[in-house]
Amino acid sequence: MKVKGVNLGNWLVLEKWMHPALFEGTTAEDEYWLPRQLDRKVYEARIKLHRSEYITERDFLTIRSWGLDSVRIPVPYFIFGDREPFIGCIEELDKAFGWAETYGLTILIDLHTAPGGQNGSDNGGICGVCKWASQPEEVEFVLSVLERLARRYGNRKGMWGIEVINEPMLEKMWNKMEIQKRYPPVDLKMAEGSRGISREFLRDFYLKAYDRLRKYLPKEKYVVIHDGFEIDIWKDFMQEERYENVVLDTHQYLMMGEMEGCEQTIDGYLSYIKEKFEKPVEEMQQYFPVICGEWCLFNSLVCGHDTQGGKSVLNGVEGVKQEVFSPEQKREIYQAVAKAQLSAWNKGAGYYYWSYKLLVDTVNSKGWIGWDSWDLGRCVAFDWFPLEK
Amino acid sequence: MKVKGVNLGNWLVLEKWMHPALFEGTTAEDEYWLPRQLDRKVYEARIKLHRSEYITERDFLTIRSWGLDSVRIPVPYFIFGDREPFIGCIEELDKAFGWAETYGLTILIDLHTAPGGQNGSDNGGICGVCKWASQPEEVEFVLSVLERLARRYGNRKGMWGIEVINEPMLEKMWNKMEIQKRYPPVDLKMAEGSRGISREFLRDFYLKAYDRLRKYLPKEKYVVIHDGFEIDIWKDFMQEERYENVVLDTHQYLMMGEMEGCEQTIDGYLSYIKEKFEKPVEEMQQYFPVICGEWCLFNSLVCGHDTQGGKSVLNGVEGVKQEVFSPEQKREIYQAVAKAQLSAWNKGAGYYYWSYKLLVDTVNSKGWIGWDSWDLGRCVAFDWFPLEK
Numbered sequence: 001m002k003v004k005g006v007n008l009g010n011w012l013v014l015e016k017w018m019h020p021a022l023f024e025g026t027t028a029e030d031e032y033w034l035p036r037q038l039d040r041k042v043y044e045a046r047i048k049l050h051r052s053e054y055i056t057e058r059d060f061l062t063i064r065s066w067g068l069d070s071v072r073i074p075v076p077y078f079i080f081g082d083r084e085p086f087i088g089c090i091e092e093l094d095k096a097f098g099w100a101e102t103y104g105l106t107i108l109i110d111l112h113t114a115p116g117g118q119n120g121s122d123n124g125g126i127c128g129v130c131k132w133a134s135q136p137e138e139v140e141f142v143l144s145v146l147e148r149l150a151r152r153y154g155n156r157k158g159m160w161g162i163e164v165i166n167e168p169m170l171e172k173m174w175n176k177m178e179i180q181k182r183y184p185p186v187d188l189k190m191a192e193g194s195r196g197i198s199r200e201f202l203r204d205f206y207l208k209a210y211d212r213l214r215k216y217l218p219k220e221k222y223v224v225i226h227d228g229f230e231i232d233i234w235k236d237f238m239q240e241e242r243y244e245n246v247v248l249d250t251h252q253y254l255m256m257g258e259m260e261g262c263e264q265t266i267d268g269y270l271s272y273i274k275e276k277f278e279k280p281v282e283e284m285q286q287y288f289p290v291i292c293g294e295w296c297l298f299n300s301l302v303c304g305h306d307t308q309g310g311k312s313v314l315n316g317v318e319g320v321k322q323e324v325f326s327p328e329q330k331r332e333i334y335q336a337v338a339k340a341q342l343s344a345w346n347k348g349a350g351y352y353y354w355s356y357k358l359l360v361d362t363v364n365s366k367g368w369i370g371w372d373s374w375d376l377g378r379c380v381a382f383d384w385f386p387l388e389k
Numbered sequence: 390m391k392v393k394g395v396n397l398g399n400w401l402v403l404e405k406w407m408h409p410a411l412f413e414g415t416t417a418e419d420e421y422w423l424p425r426q427l428d429r430k431v432y433e434a435r436i437k438l439h440r441s442e443y444i445t446e447r448d449f450l451t452i453r454s455w456g457l458d459s460v461r462i463p464v465p466y467f468i469f470g471d472r473e474p475f476i477g478c479i480e481e482l483d484k485a486f487g488w489a490e491t492y493g494l495t496i497l498i499d500l501h502t503a504p505g506g507q508n509g510s511d512n513g514g515i516c517g518v519c520k521w522a523s524q525p526e527e528v529e530f531v532l533s534v535l536e537r538l539a540r541r542y543g544n545r546k547g548m549w550g551i552e553v554i555n556e557p558m559l560e561k562m563w564n565k566m567e568i569q570k571r572y573p574p575v576d577l578k579m580a581e582g583s584r585g586i587s588r589e590f591l592r593d594f595y596l597k598a599y600d601r602l603r604k605y606l607p608k609e610k611y612v613v614i615h616d617g618f619e620i621d622i623w624k625d626f627m628q629e630e631r632y633e634n635v636v637l638d639t640h641q642y643l644m645m646g647e648m649e650g651c652e653q654t655i656d657g658y659l660s661y662i663k664e665k666f667e668k669p670v671e672e673m674q675q676y677f678p679v680i681c682g683e684w685c686l687f688n689s690l691v692c693g694h695d696t697q698g699g700k701s702v703l704n705g706v707e708g709v710k711q712e713v714f715s716p717e718q719k720r721e722i723y724q725a726v727a728k729a730q731l732s733a734w735n736k737g738a739g740y741y742y743w744s745y746k747l748l749v750d751t752v753n754s755k756g757w758i759g760w761d762s763w764d765l766g767r768c769v770a771f772d773w774f775p776l777e778k
Contacts, residue, residue: 058746
């Protein structure tokens with residue numbers, strides 16, 4: 001099994017940096033605070049129109065025309081519309097299955113957020129809050145969402161699998177990333193008690209989720225577990241015969257490597273990819289099919305300055321004012337890191353690029369030079385990303 | 390001079406059939422009635438989010454990667470924000486110039502609507518109303534909009550030209566199309582006195598518009614006049630030396646040919662294109678550079694039923710429930726009509742496809758089979774449209 005896919009990020013789970021206009025007129029930095037700051041009617045109008053425009057039939061066709069075979073769709077815990085003030089989006093996922101099946105794509109449903117927060121980052125839905133794992137009723141709620149997703153789509157031809165929770169932040173990464181400094185919580189009282197998730201909790205949750213999903217999800221569909229940013233701790237996990245088609249998802253970004261000292265040159269990136277991406281994937285592939293569910297071509301070299309792990313103008317970090325490299329030089333750098341990473345994921349079970357599309361404007365707004373590489377559509381148009389049709 | 394371009398339809402001037410979600414919860418069929426039916430906040434939220442998502446930097450890059458060199462941008466008469474209750478969109482056009490110039494595209498600004506209506510169709514902004522030409526103050530208003538556009542963008546590198554008014558409906562076509570039956574007016578009193586525009590008025594308007602534009606628009610930029618659906622009546626017009634770089638725009642759709650009896654077969658389309666598209670363009674090219682500013686691959690053959698001139702499910706016309714042709718057969722038909730039409734426009738000064746993108750859902754909503762051919766993005770992804778990179 002080898003999957004070649006792309007994430008439909010910022011469609012059903014919002015990230016402000018990918019489309020700032022959604023957050024206009026508010027100080028909200030995440031999806032939790034957006035409906036709490038906007039007039040109800042305005043929130044509804046924005047969110048519904050966004051969902052109807054951002055990803056459509058046209059995009060599924062386009063993705064297929066690039067030779068990819070799957071999409072990973074981040075969905076929020078409120079997808080079924082049972083968590084006020086949020087508005088559900090199950091009809092959008094219904095449509096996505098229709099489009100995927102028409103154009104020969106499969107779908108990995110990725111539960112991207114959890115009530116109370118599973119990682120404290122903006123993309124987890126609430127900045128600086130990570131308390132989901134300590135709230136048994138919310139853990140149960142997440143299990144019920146997974147079960148409902150499996151029941152609704154389990155037997156669909158377009159179903160590739162379900163990822164039980166995206167990027168749960170284990171203690172090690174929670175401390176290393178200094179999450180609450182990077183993503184300050186708005187409500188300190190609400191954030192109180194936030195901490196990294198324990199390995200014990202996560203293992204237990206994955207086992208429970210597997211059983212709940214398998215009630216409705218046929219054995220040939222994948223149950224995907226995220227490595228919690230520690231790829232090598234899962235060797236003794238779910239190796240028993242009763243666990244079938246469990247996929248290990250690891251997310252690898254060059255910007256994270258840069259924080260660990262990866263040299264910001266082509267050679268630096270290539271050796272880092274070999275050592276830190278390819279080798280661990282190859283090793284873990286002995287235990288699980290391993291996918292890289294999020295990665296991209298973004299790097300500080302092309303940005304022209306050290307982004308300190310992908311800090312953007314939205315974090316108050318100024319970007320360069322002019323391109324440092326010519327279009328040809330940029331293409332050379334991006335093609336090199338693309339080829340090396342594709343080779344690494346090929347040692348595993350495949351990949352999903354992050355992301356299909358983002359609306360960062362590198363021309364009319366300052367500080368975004370280099371950020372277009374997060375957008376696979378632009379990578380294809382610029383010929384940065386080698387398509388294998 | 391040969392231009393290869395595409396229209397950015399439904400971005401700054403709305404057409405309900407291209408994106409029904411914008412009109413959800415209303416009975417409005419056109420842009421005039423939309424803000425009059427929606428809560429002000431909802432209207433503003435929808436329209437602003439739509440403008441920020443529908444066309445972005447990413448699309449300009451994509452269009453360039455297809456080997457095209459220009460975009461025609463329909464704009465409304467209220468672009469400068471001085472016609473309540475509409476919301477202006479000049480900032481969006483500012484951004485478009487930035488994107489176009491960055492990626493090596495030019496822009497044809499196309500004034501697509503006029504207050505009081507210049508053609509009575511939905512895309513003219515108000516169904517069934519065609520009274521602009523009889524209201525001198527509104528004619529002057531339109532001239533002032535053109536002048537302001539020329540002043541703002543005249544010297545921009547990305548400026549290709551300005552089209553003074555889109556599809557003014559001359560009397561002949563007004564009667565033939567039975568516009569008020571096809572696009573019934575909502576307010577009969579407001580529609581009273583609507584009629585086709587006279588040739589005399591239109592000639593006079595074009596002369597005035599030329600002079601007003603040339604105050605700010607350098608001679609090397611194009612002033613574009615639409616033929617009013619009578620391509621052959623302009624041979625004695627603006628032939629004097631003082632009129633420089635005046636381009637004649639003609640819109641040719643196969644669905645209109647079908648209404649005139651064009652046989653709905655590949656051979657029928659090819660001979661119609663040769664006789665009714667290519668020959669007149671070639672003839673008029675002796676008098677003006679002639680562009681086909683709107684055309685597409687859409688035809689009733691692929692739809693599987695006679696659309697009676699492009700009447701859609703939104704006009705209450707039921708489409709077929711299943712594809713009539715295989716993907717290979719569809720490709721054969723579309724490639725044939727694409728090639729023939731490109732050859733016709735090549736006898737003139739080039740073309741703009743209608744349109745870059747539309748959100749018609751052929752999978753999850755009934756009746757839209759065949760309508761995806763209006764969308765150049767899908768034509769490219771399906772390999773229906775031959776790119777010359």
